[in-house]
Structure formats: C-alpha cells, structure tokens
Amino acid sequence: MDQLSQDNIAATLETPVIEAEKLNFFYGNAQALYNISLAFPRRKVTALIGPSGCGKSTFLRCLNRMNDLVDGTRVEGSIKINGADIYSSSMDVIELRRRVGMVFQKSNPFPKSIYENVIYGLRIAGVNNKAVLDEAVEKSLKGAALWDEVKDRLTQSALGLSGGQQQRLCIARAIAVNPEVILMDEPCSALDPKSTARVEDLIGELRQDYTIIIVTHNMQQAARVSDYTAFLYEGLLVEYGLTKKIFMKPKNKQTEDYITGRFG
Numbered sequence: 001m002d003q004l005s006q007d008n009i010a011a012t013l014e015t016p017v018i019e020a021e022k023l024n025f026f027y028g029n030a031q032a033l034y035n036i037s038l039a040f041p042r043r044k045v046t047a048l049i050g051p052s053g054c055g056k057s058t059f060l061r062c063l064n065r066m067n068d069l070v071d072g073t074r075v076e077g078s079i080k081i082n083g084a085d086i087y088s089s090s091m092d093v094i095e096l097r098r099r100v101g102m103v104f105q106k107s108n109p110f111p112k113s114i115y116e117n118v119i120y121g122l123r124i125a126g127v128n129n130k131a132v133l134d135e136a137v138e139k140s141l142k143g144a145a146l147w148d149e150v151k152d153r154l155t156q157s158a159l160g161l162s163g164g165q166q167q168r169l170c171i172a173r174a175i176a177v178n179p180e181v182i183l184m185d186e187p188c189s190a191l192d193p194k195s196t197a198r199v200e201d202l203i204g205e206l207r208q209d210y211t212i213i214i215v216t217h218n219m220q221q222a223a224r225v226s227d228y229t230a231f232l233y234e235g236l237l238v239e240y241g242l243t244k245k246i247f248m249k250p251k252n253k254q255t256e257d258y259i260t261g262r263f264g
C-alpha cells in the first residue's frame with residue numbers, strides 16, 4: 001500500500017474532534033449547504049476550498065454556531081464535538097465557542113491594550129488573578145509568535161500594531177482560552193506576503209496542539225498549510241482527502257478544474 005493510502009486510513013481510524021453529518025443549512029428559504037458529511041481529524045489542518053459563494057464560510061460558522069446570530073437561519077443534520085451534539089439544548093454555546101475559537105478575515109482587535117486583548121476571554125470567564133493572567137499573556141503571545149515583538153509594550157493599544165501583528169494578536173486571543181479547535185476564515189487575505197508567510201508558519205506550529213480548519217481562496221496556501229482539503233461547490237462537498245492527493249491527483253473533474261484555476 002502506498003504512503004498516501006496509509007495516511008488516509010490512519011486519519012479515518014482516529015476519532016475526529018468535530019464531525020458534521022448530513023448537514024443542511026438554510027438562510028430563510030435559500031439552502032446554502034446540502035447534505036454535508038465531513039469529519040475533522042484531531043491536530044491536523046483541514047482547508048476548505050471552493051469558488052466564491054459555495055458555502056465555505058457558512059459551513060465554518062456552523063461549527064461553533066456563529067450562524068445562530070443570523071436571523072432566519074435553520075440547520076438540519078448534526079454536528080458533534082467529541083461525540084456531543086453541538087445543536088442539542090444541553091449544549092452551552094458560550095463554552096462551545098471557547099472550545100471552538102475563531103479568527104476572522106480582517107483582524108479585529110478591541111480598542112484596548114495588547115494585554116487586555118489577549119486575556120479578554122479569560123476576564124469574561126471571571127479569571128482575575130494577575131499571576132494567572134500574566135502567564136496566559138506570555139504563553140499565548142509566544143504561541144502566536146508575537147511575544148518578542150510586543151513584550152515591552154503590552155500596555156499600549158493593540159490598534160498601534162501592524163496588520164500582520166494584529167492578526168497574530170487575534171490568534172493569541174483565540175488560543176488564550178485554551179480551545180480544541182481554531183476556525184480561520186481567510187486569515188491572510190488582508191495581509192502582505194511577509195505577514196502571510198508568518199501566519200502560515202504559525203499555523204504549522206499551532207497544529208501540534210490544535211485542530212485547525214481554514215477557509216482559503218489561495219490554492220498555494222491550502223497546499224502549503226493543510227493536511228486535508230475539502231472542496232465545496234454550490235453547497236455540496238465534492239471531494240475530500242489528503243491535501244497531497246487532492247492537489248496531485250483529484251478524483252473529480254470539478255476539483256481539478258478549480259485547483260488548476262480553470263474556474264472560480
């Protein structure tokens with residue numbers, strides 16, 4: 001058996017962190033996702049790719065119930081985190097969003113100090129012990145590869161940081177609450193090539209501790225940072241597998257056309 005097949009089997013044997021089963025999603029009467037079943041392997045990076053409007057962000061936002069915030073939306077099917085249904089009435093949504101953190105396309109630091117940005121989630125959770133907070137700040141900023149650049153100006157406004165630094169600060173804020181999964185919705189689309197490279201390197205480091213799901217329009221980025229790739233088209237999951245396999249030998253013609261830039 002070749003290495004690719006062995007890797008694929010290894011992934012399917014591992015219990016997934018998050019698993020969508022027969023997921024349908026509606027904005028009012030308009031259906032955006034159709035019957036999506038997809039399991040995300042632990043401590044791996046999965047890229048969601050596909051042309052604009054195919055439902056990548058919608059799917060990502062289902063995974064921590066961010067879509068609940070949009071009026072008139074409806075979900076069918078199930079999404080489980082470590083086996084527990086995230087849409088069940090017993091699920092604590094605040095706790096779910098702690099476990100499944102999110103980093104957005106445009107960095108969104110609060111108009112507060114760098115320090116307060118990092119510990120925002122901890123403060124909300126009622127943590128006030130200064131030693132605990134100091135430690136979390138250092139650990140999270142180190143984890144987000146930002147510590148050396150900001151350690152001497154933690155009390156200064158986060159808005160004074162560069163765009164790339166602000167995005168890494170948002171990653172620090174996401175990891176400060178110790179999530180299991182980090183959702184990233186085109187995290188580099190507003191960044192220059194150098195800052196993009198830093199965030200991509202960071203994703204490579206974070207995958208040792210977290211399960212990462214990243215939406216990207218950038219095919220090279222998907223190929224560089226992800227272990228697995230899912231290709232969506234018009235709300236359907238067309239193909240899923242090892243990134244190496246999807247990019248070298250896609251099974252589906254639509255996938256091939258998309259990754260070779262023939263459409264989208």
Ligand SMILES: Nc1ncnc2c1ncn2[C@@H]1O[C@H](COP(=O)(O)OP(=O)(O)OP(=O)(O)O)[C@@H](O)[C@H]1O
Nearest residue numbers: 027030032050051052053054055056057058059070
């Ligand atoms: N808040 C909303 N209300 C109504 N329809 C929406 C909303 N957000 C997205 N849609 C629709 O759902 C479909 C999927 O959109 P979505 O943003 O998930 O796609 P996407 O693949 O992430 O696109 P892009 O790559 O352009 O960000 C589209 O038809 C879009 O118009």
